[in-house]
Amino acid sequence: MAKPDILCIGSVLWDVIGRSAAAMRLGSDVPGRITRLPGGVALNIAMTLRRFGVVPALLSSVGRDTEGEELIARCAQLGLVTDHIYRSADLPTDVYMAVEGANGLIAAIADAHSLEAAGDKVLRPLSDGRLGDAEIPYAGMIALDGNLTESLLSQIADSPLFAVADLRVAPASPGKAERLLPLLTHPRATLYVNLEEAGILAKDSFATAADAAAGLLARGAARVLVTDGGNPCAEGTSGAGVITAQPPQVMVTRITGAGDTFMAAHIVASRKSIPRQDALDRAINAAADYVSGEIGS
Structure with a gap:
């Protein structure tokens, strides 16, 4: 194995x-x-x-x-x-x-x-x-998705089995974003959401990804990444503020899986201890390559 x-x-x-x-x-x-x-x-x-x-x-x-x-x-x-x-x-x-x-x-x-x-x-x-x-x-890195039930995600948030893991969390869809509320303030969780999902988690509405990232940090999140389609995305870290990146303009050939590609590319950059801005740029470029069809399914 x-x-x-x-x-x-x-x-x-x-x-x-x-x-x-x-x-x-x-x-x-x-x-x-x-x-x-x-x-x-x-x-x-x-x-x-x-x-x-x-x-x-x-x-x-x-x-x-x-x-x-x-x-x-x-x-x-x-x-x-x-x-x-x-x-x-x-x-x-x-x-x-x-x-x-x-x-x-x-x-x-x-x-x-x-x-x-x-x-x-x-x-x-x-x-x-x-x-x-x-x-x-x-003690390693764990990627979680919001297809797990809210009760199970609540259990994970308090469980000693996850106490020292590096948690990377994404909702499965805006309809399941609220399930992540128990993990919003987890000190070892990084949340990957789109603008709509950020608004659902914060119970607010935001005009930009940067606003959403700042809003989630204000509500106790340790680290968040917020995407907004072809508009600028943002990464916010508690105590270090918010940074943004502009996605490249590409011909969109597919949508399903783009957010997952963004998250995976950012995780890879994080594993290599790449600086925040470079990691965000790599993630948004990988997602752009995916939606344009340049990365195979």
Whole structure:
């Protein structure tokens, strides 16, 4: 079993994405392409980390159905550590479905019910000695996503199993952003959110990513990164203020997975102790390359 450089905890599922070159609205029926790819926030982050030479281990729930066996095999082919994934014979493999047009994401549905039903079973490797336990908790970097339930995220926020880890946290979507509230003021957590998600967490509205970063710091966050599409993104660190970066202008060919790519690229830069501004620039450029199609799925 390969020793992981980072743990990615959250959704590991199939992405079913319909993309069209046409602008779409409610009720549109247009030609396009439909693809099925390994996905989920935790898996997207892990796949990007692996492309950058980092070895991630996945902690999630994947069924023992045909879809699950295929997904585990694909993850192994990609060089991801799957030994710690909770495998249930009773829970089906989760799936995410999205429709994207020339004017962006039209709609998406995340069926992550199996991950939610598995609950703290996905965390067993952190308590049974495989990756750590209460006496010697895991001391490395952990990427968490908001597909975990709010109760489980609350448990993580107070758990001694996570007391010394470097936590990197992202919501799965604006609809699940509130689940991260228990981790907002965690002293070892870095939050990766978009402008809408930042507003939900702060229970406020912000005009810019820089405003949002400052607002979250004011509410007790230790470190935050806020993106806003093609507008400037921001990174805020408690006691060190807020910095910004302007994304390069690119032709957008896909949206799903862009935030995960941004987060993964920033994590890689952080592991190399790259200065704050350079790390932010690298992350936003990696996300731009992804949405333009220059980085493979």
